[in-house]
Amino acid sequence: MLIIDSSSVVPPLAGHELLFxxxxxxxxxxxxxxxxxxxxxxxxxxxxxxxLAGIVLxxxxxxALFPGLxxxxxxxxxxxxxxxxxVSWLGLLMLLVVTGFETDLDLIASRARRATSIASASIVVPFVLGFGIAWVLPSTFLTADGNRFVFSLFIATALSISAIPVIAKILLDLGIIEREISQLTIASGMINDTVGWILLAVVAGLARGTEETAITTAGTTIISLAxxxxxxxxxGLRLVSRLIRWVDSTxxxxxxxxxxxMILALGVGTLTHALRLEAVLGAFVVGVLVGRVNRFDQGVRHVFEVITLGIFAPIFFATAGLRVDLTALTTPSILLVCAVVLAVAIAGKFxxxxxxxxxxxxxxxxxxxxGAGLNARGALEIIVATVGLSLGVLTETMYTIIVVIAIVTSLFAPxxxxxxxDHIELSGEEERRLQRKQRDEQSFxxxxxxxxxxxxxxxxxxxxAQLLGHIGRNRDIEVTNMYVVGASESKGSSIVSRIRRRLSKHGSNTPDPRSNGGSSxxxxxxxxxxxxxxxxxxxQLSLSEEMVHNRVRPRRGPVGETVTQELHRGYDFLVLGMGTENGEAGRETRDGGMKTENGETGRRPGDGNGRPLFDLGIEDVLQATSTPVMAVNAxxxxxxxxxxSVPIRRILVPTVGTEFSRHAAEIAFEIALDCNALVEVVHVIDLRRLQELFVGEADVSEAVEIGTEIADREAMLGRQLGANVLTxxxxxDHPERAIINRATTNEVDLIVLGSELRSLSQRAFFGYHVEYVLKNAPCSVAVVSSR
Structure with missing residues (x-):
């Protein structure tokens, strides 16, 4: 039995160490x-x-001014x-993750030839110039046992490297990281740094041993990187995507x-560092992969960026400057060499x-x-200088010179x-891409x-489900189908059922043998x-398997309460059908209908034919949640x-210019794009209300002008998306009647309405105009309430 002596336990940090x-x-x-x-x-x-904070401190x-302090x-x-x-290394890793968030792989892939051309020239020229200037430097700048060839290779490598963290921070601060030129700069910097780390491995191998060792190290590094x-x-992309989705859902x-x-960044960073590829590469790749997962949305990304850019990145940059000792440059000869090497570094890279x-x-x-962007060396140059100092390739003086290069190039680049x-005009393609990204970030x-x-x-x-399938076909949207069963159905059986459905393409109708003491x-x-x-x-959804999840939920009290509990798991949208199956009135019995408060079954107001407006007792859900809703009447x-499959060739979208109308129009456009349907956006002027505002004959010309602007504004989004839109x-006197007439005349297949959902007489109520359309429409109707 192994007994650990208390003396072998590592003591915690002392109080004065924590204080400092x-x-x-x-x-x-x-x-x-x-x-x-x-x-x-x-x-x-x-x-x-x-x-500059590090230099000041x-x-x-x-x-120099207050040595005692x-x-x-x-x-x-x-x-x-x-x-x-x-702590500063944590800031570096987090900054690389943020850089990965903002990196557009599709854009970089489409510009691969250009990025490779830029990166190649930006490495070769400064490497050659750096090797040349190091070869002619006085021997006093070499270590006592220094090898000039290895020394020259190391200086050449130091001058050829760029710093993606600094470049990314500059582009983020300038608010231009989404520009195509910025993405091209980052892509070139990625290639530049990758080659730079390989060169550093070769030079470090030469410094540690023989030429054969260096070649082996370089070969291993290249293979590991690939x-x-x-x-x-x-x-990795599939695993990260599934992990993020699972964490968000769970x-x-x-x-x-x-x-x-952060766990992924630390874990993958550890892996890449163990492979001698540097931890920053692993963190950057994690950021790129996570940034491609839609479930890691703008809100969460913003939280991570605020923590990084507000706390850890400033500590990292300040710590990098803390190493600089400019007093070493007071000697004229050293200052001259520093100026010459700095000029070569800037000119070569530029x-x-x-x-x-x-x-x-x-x-x-x-x-x-x-040229200005890639000239920023930043802390990565300092890391290279630190490696050179630890290997005995650089003297303290050359270390200071290289650090000064890193700081100065990072200062003048912005x-x-x-x-x-400011002198680069946006191309038509880039302007459309930026507008599309901004539109997606602001869209419902x-x-x-x-x-x-x-x-x-x-x-x-x-x-x-069919309409939701049209919406989700071109978007990264996950759909959960939920069926509520009787209260006696156990949760375990639903899990078994889900497993069985996954194992069978069409599911299994075999009853589940497991239940509470034996199922009836x-x-x-x-x-x-x-x-x-x-x-x-x-x-009916017809989406990819990984985008659809099926859940059987045992009823806990009223069905509406069960649905509401499920919504609390973090859904962004609730889609449901109106009415009941087979024309039944709603019942809150064992199979999930509706009951009155005194326990008697009863009817709730509905569509005028005695049928309730919603199935599953869902009205309670609509009154209890603020989740946006789309309700469909087939x-x-x-x-x-x-x-x-219901063919949709023409969609009618009535609009009054509210946020609800805009969101309804957005959904209609997505459906139309998948169905290749025509969308007609109409604004209906209520003549009765207009006449109430005037004494005598009402002037409708201004109302028509405003209505035209409203319809055109909604249609603009659809045309930007590529939909075929009319206005x-x-x-x-009755706007709802005009909508019905237009739908009948033009043989509309679907009406999409935007409306505020509110409570009236213990029922969900979309407004009289909307419910009139629901009762009298000659086609299917979808009502969108984005709350």
Whole structure:
């Protein structure tokens, strides 16, 4: 039996170590944020101030002016400094994740040739110039046992590298990271850095041993990189997508999603670092993969970015500047060498990037912008310098010179980049791409990723599934079909049923043998009916298997309460059918109808024919939740079996210019795009209401002008999406009657209405106009209430 002696347990940090750590982080973060805001005040990116914070607090200024205070704040204790460094590395990893969020892989892939051309030239030119200047430097700049060839290779590598974190922070601060030129700069920087790490591995191998060792190290690095990237963007993409979806569905928490991303970044970063590919590469790839998952929406992404850019990134940049000791440059010879190497570094990278950009067919201003962006070396250059110092390749003096290059190039890049970007005009394609992305971020459906479809397979619910399928076909939307069974049906049986449905394409109608002490025949039958209904709903959706989930829920009290509990799991949209199956009145009996408060069964107001407006006792849900809703009235006959695919060739969208109308129009356009249908957007002027506002004869010309503007505004979105859209303005004493007449005359297949959902007489109420349309429409009707 192994007994661990208490003396072998690692003691915690001492009180003074924690005191120094917290105090140092406080000073670094405070100074970085203050100087960052000062930089923003003068219209510079905040990263400039954050980098300067380290220089101000470091030996260059604070150490030179107040050495006692500097030593008190930052004592020369390697272990203490490494604690700050560990926190700054977290900032670096998180910043790379944010960079990955904003990286458009499709755009980069379409610009691969240009990015490769730019990256190649931006590496070769500074590498050659760097090797040349290092070869002629005085021997006093070499270590005592230094090899000039290895030294020259190391300087060449240091001058050829770029810093994606700094480039990304500059582009984020300037608000231009979504521009095509910015994505091209990032793509070139990715290739640049990858080659730079490979070169660093080769040079480090030469410094550690023989040439054969270096070649082996480089070969292993290249193979590991290729395998890692291949697996990441194939198997890894599917795994990350499923993990994010599972976490979102299971925990329904932004906090859980942010934690998951950070765990992935640390885990994959550990893997890439173990493969000697650097942890930053793993974090960047995680950001790219997560950014492609729609379930990691803008809100969660914003939370992660705020934490990163507001806390950890400033600490990282300030810590990078903390290493700089400008007092070493007071010697004229050292200052001269520093100026020459700095000039070579700037000119080499700028000329290389500019030549590569021009060779790729870019304009002069685009070449200048990319040259300025890739010139930012930032903390990665400092990492290279640190490696060189630890290997004995660099002296303290050359280390300082390389760090100065990293800081200076990062400081001058933003103003030049901003100036060049201002002279680059948006192409028509880029403008459309940016507008499309902005439109998606602001759209109603852009915020919808999880949809709940309660169903008992009425004709209304089946058509609702068909419409939802049209909407979700071109969007990353997950749909959950839910069937509510009697209270005696156990949760375990529903899980077994779900497993059985997954194992069988069409599901199984075999009753579940497991229940509370043995199921009755009725429970067997109900379970079989539930499975069959969910299979029908899945077929009506006609979406990919991974986008559809089926759930059988045992009823806990009223059916509406069961549905409401399910909605609390984090759904963005509720889609349901109106009316009841087979024309039955609603009943809150064992099979899930409606009861009055005194326990007697009764009827609720409905469509004028004695039928309730909604199936499943769903009115209670609509009054209890703020989740956006689309309710569908099929107005077709399906018999008792599955509903045939309902052809949709023409859609009518009445609009009054409200948010509800815009969201309804957006849904209509999505359906039309999938069905290749024509959408007619109409605004109806209520003549009775208009006449009430005037004494005598009402002037309708202004109302027509306003109505035309409203209809055209709604139609603009559809045309931008590529839908075929017509507009018209109607006038009638009864707007709802005009809608019915237009639908009848033009043989409309679907009316999509936007309306506010409100309570009236203990029932869900869309308004008199909407309910008139529901009762009298010659076609199917979908009512959208986005709350």
């Amino acid at each position: 750590l917290f105090g140092q982080l406080f000073i670094l973060l405070f100074t970085a944020r203050v100087l960052g805001e000062v930089a923003r005040y003068f219209d510079f990116p905040s990263v400039l101030g954050e980098l 470091g030996p260059s200024i604070l150490g 500097f030593v008190a704040l930052f004592p020369p204790n390697p272990a203490q400094y490494h604690l700050i460094e560990a 395998i890692f990237l291949l697996l990441s963007f194939t198997v 925990f329904n928490s932004d906090l859980s999603l942010v934690t998951t991303v 000329i290389g990037a500019f030549v590569g950009a021009r060779g790729a067919g870019l304009s002069n201003w685009e070449g200048i912008a990319i 103003p030049i980049l901003r100036f060049a970007i 459906l852009g915020s919808v990723s999880r949809v709940l479809l309660p169903t008992r397979c009425s004709v209304h619910a089946q058509l609702a 025949a009725r429970n067997h039958t109900e379970n079989a009916v539930a499975e069959n209904c969910l299979d029908i709903a899945t077929q 107005n077709v006959d399906s018999g008792n079996g599955p509903l045939d 018209d303005v109607l006038m009638d």
